[in-house]
Amino acid sequence: MLQILANGIITGGIIAVMALAFTVVYLPTRIFYIALGGVYAIVPFLAWTGLQWGWAWYVAVAFALVIGVMLSLGCELLNHAWLEEKNASSGTHLVSSLGIYIIVVQAIAIIWGNETKVLRQGVDGVFNLAGVTLTQAQVGGAAIALLTIGSFYLWLQSTKLGLEFRALADNKNELALRGFSIQKLRLVAFGIAGLLSSIAALLVSWDVGFDPQGGLAALLLAVVASIIGGSQSFFGAVLGGILLGILRSQVVWFLSAQWSEAASFAILALFLVLRPQGLLGQKLRLESES
Amino acid sequence: MNYFLHLGIYACIYSIVAMSLNLAVGYCGLLTLAHAGYFAIGAYTYALVSVKLGWGFLPAVGLGMAIASVASLAVSMSAWRFKGDFFVMLSLAVQSLLFSLFYNWFKADADFGTWANLTNGPFGIAGIPKPNIFGLQFQTIGSIALLAAVLAIACGAICWLLVSSPWGRLLKAMRDDELVARGLGKNTRFVKMQVMAIACAMAALAGAIYAGYVSYIDPSAATLNESILFVCMILVGGVGNFKGPLVGAVLLIALPEVLRFVAIPDAIAANVRLGIYGLCLVAIAHFRQQGIAGEYRIE
Numbered sequence: 001m002l003q004i005l006a007n008g009i010i011t012g013g014i015i016a017v018m019a020l021a022f023t024v025v026y027l028p029t030r031i032f033y034i035a036l037g038g039v040y041a042i043v044p045f046l047a048w049t050g051l052q053w054g055w056a057w058y059v060a061v062a063f064a065l066v067i068g069v070m071l072s073l074g075c076e077l078l079n080h081a082w083l084e085e086k087n088a089s090s091g092t093h094l095v096s097s098l099g100i101y102i103i104v105v106q107a108i109a110i111i112w113g114n115e116t117k118v119l120r121q122g123v124d125g126v127f128n129l130a131g132v133t134l135t136q137a138q139v140g141g142a143a144i145a146l147l148t149i150g151s152f153y154l155w156l157q158s159t160k161l162g163l164e165f166r167a168l169a170d171n172k173n174e175l176a177l178r179g180f181s182i183q184k185l186r187l188v189a190f191g192i193a194g195l196l197s198s199i200a201a202l203l204v205s206w207d208v209g210f211d212p213q214g215g216l217a218a219l220l221l222a223v224v225a226s227i228i229g230g231s232q233s234f235f236g237a238v239l240g241g242i243l244l245g246i247l248r249s250q251v252v253w254f255l256s257a258q259w260s261e262a263a264s265f266a267i268l269a270l271f272l273v274l275r276p277q278g279l280l281g282q283k284l285r286l287e288s289e290s
Numbered sequence: 291m292n293y294f295l296h297l298g299i300y301a302c303i304y305s306i307v308a309m310s311l312n313l314a315v316g317y318c319g320l321l322t323l324a325h326a327g328y329f330a331i332g333a334y335t336y337a338l339v340s341v342k343l344g345w346g347f348l349p350a351v352g353l354g355m356a357i358a359s360v361a362s363l364a365v366s367m368s369a370w371r372f373k374g375d376f377f378v379m380l381s382l383a384v385q386s387l388l389f390s391l392f393y394n395w396f397k398a399d400a401d402f403g404t405w406a407n408l409t410n411g412p413f414g415i416a417g418i419p420k421p422n423i424f425g426l427q428f429q430t431i432g433s434i435a436l437l438a439a440v441l442a443i444a445c446g447a448i449c450w451l452l453v454s455s456p457w458g459r460l461l462k463a464m465r466d467d468e469l470v471a472r473g474l475g476k477n478t479r480f481v482k483m484q485v486m487a488i489a490c491a492m493a494a495l496a497g498a499i500y501a502g503y504v505s506y507i508d509p510s511a512a513t514l515n516e517s518i519l520f521v522c523m524i525l526v527g528g529v530g531n532f533k534g535p536l537v538g539a540v541l542l543i544a545l546p547e548v549l550r551f552v553a554i555p556d557a558i559a560a561n562v563r564l565g566i567y568g569l570c571l572v573a574i575a576h577f578r579q580q581g582i583a584g585e586y587r588i589e
Binding site for chain 2: 032079082083088089090091092093094095096098099100101102103105106107109110216220223224227256258259261262265266268269272273276
């Protein structure tokens with residue numbers, strides 16, 4: 001029982017990082033950023049290639065993270081910034097982002113093939129803590145996820161850029177009127193989203209392996225988590241992610257792994273019907289909802 | 291010749307799907323990603339009752355359409371309260387549930403088609419008989435192409451009559467401003483239920499033709515990628531009028547065939563094709579948001 005809970009919290013922590021990545025873009029810009037799934041899919045392949053070339057693991061990871069962030073920035077510079085200038089609807093943003101996701105995934109499949117790969121070699125070390133058995137990858141993943149989330153909040157709450165960022169999420173027009181550059185802050189949002197999703201992707205692929213198609217499922221899980229947690233706050237995404245992780249591990253244990261996808265979406269439907277603002281959200285006035 | 295008939299059958303199947311999706315997306319503004327699930331409902335129903343019970347084509351298709359229109363309540367009831375991104379997510383939830391159902395209603399030691407193992411899970415159902423109407427067998431590819439064409443034209447005629455009727459105008463009014471339509475005393479919830487029931491039933495019909503032609507069905511027909519392909523089709527072709535989805539369906543069938551003449555290795559041909567669909571979506575978003583021949587811009 002404790003074992004399932006521990007597994008759930010660790011998976012949930014990684015989902016939370018990805019959910020945070022989605023929310024960082026969605027809250028300030030209202031862009032449904034599907035191409036983030038493409039970033040998530042390509043980063044492990046880049047790290048894997050680096051390792052194949054005989055680089056040290058930290059060089060390969062840094063290389064993958066940098067390319068992941070650059071890809072995400074490219075999505076903003078070459079796609080969403082243009083569309084925003086043309087005053088495109090949110091549906092158009094979604095469609096173009098979906099297009100980019102498809103292109104990235106197919107490019108991965110053409111370059112690296114469709115097989116599932118693993119980042120680590122051999123069997124993982126095992127820890128035993130009070131009757132709970134955890135692998136090295138799980139403990140490391142949990143620690144890094146915690147560190148990532150923690151440093152994001154520190155940045156958000158205590159730096160000037162973080163303050164501007166919260167203001168952007170709250171009221172974009174007023175921030176622009178006060179002379180801040182919305183374009184610059186949007187770039188920051190896409191950069192952070194790329195970094196967070198790259199970290200989540202590397203953690204997952206370190207633990208269970210990766211293939212080109214995994215990005216969309218991970219992204220959708222993140223969206224579900226952020227809606228459950230309350231899509232108006234940055235903290236809700238983390239809470240939703242951990243809850244979703246726990247729920248999924250229960251479903252895998254008691255039903256079967258194939259049902260976990262359906263169970264997460266059933267929970268989403270339940271929340272949207274009963275509490276559409278999420279756990280931490282407040283009811284908004286009708287005209288400020290979007 | 292057989293090659294062109296094969297393409298023709300696919301063009302008919304996808305035209306039916308595109309026209310039905312156009313009713314939901316183009317005339318109601320409801321971007322649903324659950325359509326592949328309903329396509330698969332039609333295909334599975336036809337497969338099961340024709341293999342297990344020996345039903346003919348028409349009653350089997352009728353049953354599939356009936357099941358799909360009842361199941362469409364899942365999508366239309368989400369449309370009662372949600373629009374935009376949230377509706378997309380809920381339709382995705384429906385798609386995921388349907389896919390899980392097809393994938394998981396499976397027990398290794400039971401015969402397929404029984405209550406314990408209805409869909410034969412990941413292995414799918416093989417040996418589905420070709421369509422059979424009142425003892426008339428559609429065995430050859432030419433006769434199936436004829437059947438598909440007749441059904442596609444019938445669906446096109448139904449769509450044409452629907453969208454040019456007062457009911458079709460009500461759909462557009464609801465899409466453009468639901469509050470005003472309700473203010474005029476129209477029951478928009480009921481209209482959404484009707485539209486979704488019709489659209490899902492037509493998708494089920496297309497699924498049944500597909501199952502009858504290919505003689506094999508497995509859960510991959512209900513995946514999210516399949517839904518994305520359908521949506522891709524109508525977004526590229528355009529929505530909100532009659533010709534847009536047809537253009538999209540024909541274009542997305544013809545595009546990979548054109549690619550055959552360019553020297554692309556077989557191993558990556560499928561990936562190149564999907565990549566081009568993605569490129570089309572980006573280009574549409576930037577340069578022509580209503581699609582090639584469409585009228586309505588997605589909100």
